[in-house]
Amino acid sequence: MINEYYGVAPKGDLILLQKLGEKMKNRSFLHVNATRSGGGVAEILQRMIPILIELGIDAKWEVIKGDARFFDITKKIHNALQGNSETITREMWDYHFEVNRKNAEACQLDADAVLIHDPQPSPLVEFRKKGKWIWRCHIDLSNPVKGVWNYLGRYCEKYDAAIFSVGKFAQAMAIDQFIIPPAIDPISEKNRELRGDEINETVVKFHIPTDRPILLQVSRFDRFKDPIGVIRAYQIVKKYNDCILILAGSPASDDPEGQIVLSETREAAGGDPDIYILLLPPFSDKDINALQRIATVILQKSLKEGFGLTVSESMWKSKPVIGGAVGGIPLQITHGVTGFLVHSVEGTAFRVRQLLNNPELAKKMGDHSKAYIRTNFLITRQIRDYLSLWYHMENKGRSILEL
Amino acid sequence: MPFEFKQCISLIESTGKKAKTLRELRDLIAIISVESINHHTYQYYLRRRILEYNNDFAHWAGESLEERTLSEYFSNIDPFLFKDVNDLRRALLKVIDNYLEQFPEPREAMVGDEFYFNEAIILLFPAGLRANNLAEFLIAIKYVDPPSLYYHFYEARVRLGSGIDDFSKWVEDALERKELAAKIRNIDPLMHTLEGIREHLSEIVEEEVRKDMEVMPQ
Numbered sequence: 001m002i003n004e005y006y007g008v009a010p011k012g013d014l015i016l017l018q019k020l021g022e023k024m025k026n027r028s029f030l031h032v033n034a035t036r037s038g039g040g041v042a043e044i045l046q047r048m049i050p051i052l053i054e055l056g057i058d059a060k061w062e063v064i065k066g067d068a069r070f071f072d073i074t075k076k077i078h079n080a081l082q083g084n085s086e087t088i089t090r091e092m093w094d095y096h097f098e099v100n101r102k103n104a105e106a107c108q109l110d111a112d113a114v115l116i117h118d119p120q121p122s123p124l125v126e127f128r129k130k131g132k133w134i135w136r137c138h139i140d141l142s143n144p145v146k147g148v149w150n151y152l153g154r155y156c157e158k159y160d161a162a163i164f165s166v167g168k169f170a171q172a173m174a175i176d177q178f179i180i181p182p183a184i185d186p187i188s189e190k191n192r193e194l195r196g197d198e199i200n201e202t203v204v205k206f207h208i209p210t211d212r213p214i215l216l217q218v219s220r221f222d223r224f225k226d227p228i229g230v231i232r233a234y235q236i237v238k239k240y241n242d243c244i245l246i247l248a249g250s251p252a253s254d255d256p257e258g259q260i261v262l263s264e265t266r267e268a269a270g271g272d273p274d275i276y277i278l279l280l281p282p283f284s285d286k287d288i289n290a291l292q293r294i295a296t297v298i299l300q301k302s303l304k305e306g307f308g309l310t311v312s313e314s315m316w317k318s319k320p321v322i323g324g325a326v327g328g329i330p331l332q333i334t335h336g337v338t339g340f341l342v343h344s345v346e347g348t349a350f351r352v353r354q355l356l357n358n359p360e361l362a363k364k365m366g367d368h369s370k371a372y373i374r375t376n377f378l379i380t381r382q383i384r385d386y387l388s389l390w391y392h393m394e395n396k397g398r399s400i401l402e403l
Numbered sequence: 404m405p406f407e408f409k410q411c412i413s414l415i416e417s418t419g420k421k422a423k424t425l426r427e428l429r430d431l432i433a434i435i436s437v438e439s440i441n442h443h444t445y446q447y448y449l450r451r452r453i454l455e456y457n458n459d460f461a462h463w464a465g466e467s468l469e470e471r472t473l474s475e476y477f478s479n480i481d482p483f484l485f486k487d488v489n490d491l492r493r494a495l496l497k498v499i500d501n502y503l504e505q506f507p508e509p510r511e512a513m514v515g516d517e518f519y520f521n522e523a524i525i526l527l528f529p530a531g532l533r534a535n536n537l538a539e540f541l542i543a544i545k546y547v548d549p550p551s552l553y554y555h556f557y558e559a560r561v562r563l564g565s566g567i568d569d570f571s572k573w574v575e576d577a578l579e580r581k582e583l584a585a586k587i588r589n590i591d592p593l594m595h596t597l598e599g600i601r602e603h604l605s606e607i608v609e610e611e612v613r614k615d616m617e618v619m620p621q
Contacts, residue, residue: 010548011531012410012412012530012550015410015528015529016410016412016526019528142515143514164417167415167519168421170417172419176416177416177417178415179415179416179417179521180414180415335466371598384412385414388414388524391526399522399524400525400527401524401525402526402527403526403527403528
């Protein structure tokens, strides 16, 4: 499997992976999260575990089990950590712990390194047997509800180290904290190269005209993704440049607010035949890939964002991206070099016009974007960083490690 | 003696310290670890680079505080002129002190735009390339990963302590080409991205290889 990344990922990362694999040969590396499928963490683990095994590491993946009450509590914890007002009662915390206690009995937790993903399984650290324990936080912890973080933090402080996606998510804790951004998989269905006929299939399926520039935003219909702001920006641009707008996202049938935002978005579009609101079912990865490849300019005009990996996905396809200057987006877009960071509808429209009127600039930014993602945001880099961290923890006290 | 290409990566560690004002930045620069100063100055060249800025402090002053003049002062600091990191630290503090004396107090950074002090753990490993002569060196320069260029062209200046890069040293010592070494040393490390360094090195070395290959007609 690792051979598939040769010629795609940087050679140095692949060399380092082999070297670290030799150092950690036959040693056990356990990942624990809360879901086997769905969501970015499971998506990455599905690819990462076979690669680790191929490198000679005894990699394992355990998924904790819980009932609806447990996941309702952990959803509330998740929201509170992202800054939403939620109350987690003592009883709820006790249930959170109790479910983890039962999982600790059922799971094999004795490994040389244990990486626990997100808050759901974080109490497992109370049942650690051996090895280095690392807590990997994938969510935006920049402004958590204090009481909730203080409670969860008691578990986190029992780990040997914590990993956050962005520097500003790190917390005041007595353990070592590392910054490892998430990554995309360049050979997955969502990001692999597509043939012309595969792209055309999507174009025909959604009746998309390709005779004019295409603006695209791929995201849930969520206020924080600002789909209405995108329509307003498109309407400004349209006065100067003929173009079409595609807003592609999931229908979010289980999210009542998603339905409201979708209705508001449709209303804002006002029957404009050049605005395409596409409701994509789950597992539409190939269609998303094709849409990103036919777009002229890609937007991610978020008002709040965890990391926003759709930005990296678009940049990987050599597209200039205009993104809201929030969350992890500024880590991906270097303003003026690989795209533009914006703060308003007007700013978004201005930058879109700039790119539509300067195809050479758009191409140059797209080329820089692909190179930047190749170096910084591919799965091989993420695996390399996890193994480097494990290796560093076993060789503590040295700031330069030679392999 | 062949040139063995090496490469490095950095693993970023948070110090947990952040500054939202210029005064807080000053107080933290005064006490922060040498590793953190290293990370925000020398290792800036290993990470993404915008040509307007030469270190993270200049980047923060320009982008987050929107203090262009302060940013210019920070960018004008050449880290490779300092033998000791603490001298570099003093130069950074001097820039802030002078600025605070001459200009009105800058505003606070917006929430989330504070300066986050980090450190880096460096992992060094062979890049899997060896050059036995100038022609092989030219090919390697064209294709080696950017972090390898960083290690040999930037990090070497600190590691060797003489402000000299590995490439020109090898060209001078192993190939005995003083003129070519001088040309490589003329490339200003502060004025280019890693890709720009690659381009200039390739140009200079290619010219030399071409000269070696030229045959005068009889």
